Amino acid sequence: MVVITKDHFSIGQICQSGQCFRLRKLEGTGKAEEKYGLTALGRYLEIEQKEKEVVFDCTREEYEQVWKHYFDLDEDYSRIIGMVDERDAYLLQASAYGSGIRILRQELWEMIVSFIISQQNNIKRIQKCIDLLCRKYGEEKYTEKGFCYYDFPKPQALAKAALEELYACNLGYRSRYIHDTAESVSRGEVDLACLQEMSYEAAKAELMKLRGVGVKVAECVCLFGLHRTEAFPVDTHINKVLRQQYPQGFPFERYKGYEGTLQQYIFYYDLMKPEK
DNA sequence: CATCAGGCGAGAC
DNA sequence: GTCTCGCCTGAT
Numbered sequence: 001m002v003v004i005t006k007d008h009f010s011i012g013q014i015c016q017s018g019q020c021f022r023l024r025k026l027e028g029t030g031k032a033e034e035k036y037g038l039t040a041l042g043r044y045l046e047i048e049q050k051e052k053e054v055v056f057d058c059t060r061e062e063y064e065q066v067w068k069h070y071f072d073l074d075e076d077y078s079r080i081i082g083m084v085d086e087r088d089a090y091l092l093q094a095s096a097y098g099s100g101i102r103i104l105r106q107e108l109w110e111m112i113v114s115f116i117i118s119q120q121n122n123i124k125r126i127q128k129c130i131d132l133l134c135r136k137y138g139e140e141k142y143t144e145k146g147f148c149y150y151d152f153p154k155p156q157a158l159a160k161a162a163l164e165e166l167y168a169c170n171l172g173y174r175s176r177y178i179h180d181t182a183e184s185v186s187r188g189e190v191d192l193a194c195l196q197e198m199s200y201e202a203a204k205a206e207l208m209k210l211r212g213v214g215v216k217v218a219e220c221v222c223l224f225g226l227h228r229t230e231a232f233p234v235d236t237h238i239n240k241v242l243r244q245q246y247p248q249g250f251p252f253e254r255y256k257g258y259e260g261t262l263q264q265y266i267f268y269y270d271l272m273k274p275e276k
Numbered sequence: 277c278a279t280c281a282g283g284c285g286a287g288a289c
Numbered sequence: 290g291t292c293t294c295g296c297c298t299g300a301t
Contacts, residue, residue, distance in 0.1 A: 018282070116283095116284095118281090118282055118283085119281090119282075119283040119284065120280085120281060120283055120284085120296080120297085120298095121281055121282080121283090121297095121298085122280085122281040122282085122299080122300080123281085123282080124281095124300090125281080125299065125300090126281095126282090167297080170297085170298075170299090171297080172296075172298055173284095173295090173296045173297050173298095174284095174296095174297075177284080177285095211284090211285085212285085213284085214283060214284045214285080215283090216282075216283060216284090217282090220282075233282075235282035235283080236280090236283090237282065238282080267282075271282085
């Protein structure tokens, strides 16, 4: 057990922010007891959200070596929120509302597949699709306590899948995209290892060579899979907010390097705030 | 029944 | 280069 007491860190908000589709609230836990399960990096982790602290069910060593980095706990998010223009009432409200969100450092390949699936789709169904893919094509593993979980499938495993089988995973027309993208990556036509070293624009262009990856998906992959926090994915929610709240244009210049973090606050606020 | 969910690709111009 | 359209599928 590792107990973390840190500002701007809410597992519940991260879970609902829709950046990680394999962080789930465990059934049967309510307001009094909020427990979450996360499958990532070939591991399974249980996390409990308490009033002012987050409890990781792992050793101090695993926390220091793996999860601290994964949850971006070295970044000071109060500094980012503090950058918000005092006169920008909307952004002040949005960033305060989702102040416990962090930009996770997730796995690149998983992000590519997950955000291809996300297009014209809703979070619930996206999670279901990913569950099915993991069960069918991911490696089956067990925790020390005997809990069964599945790794995210490798590119080669998905490239081998028949198109009909992908349709059976509820992917719909995205089946073709997943199939072709898995082939491109497993053949090395797009080298994922190189992306880390590339500039943001170059990495984005490289990702867009993959079928089913357009501007929006590429930006999500850059933000969540490469931790390029300058990426600012514009989807239907963000588009609506930009039209309604920023008819003169969003002040991107002011927030250079942190656009993606603000995008998450705006997205989450628009998605979650009561009575729209 | 129509519309929408964190869009994209193909084709027309 | 920009614009339009069709697309799997489940929820409302």
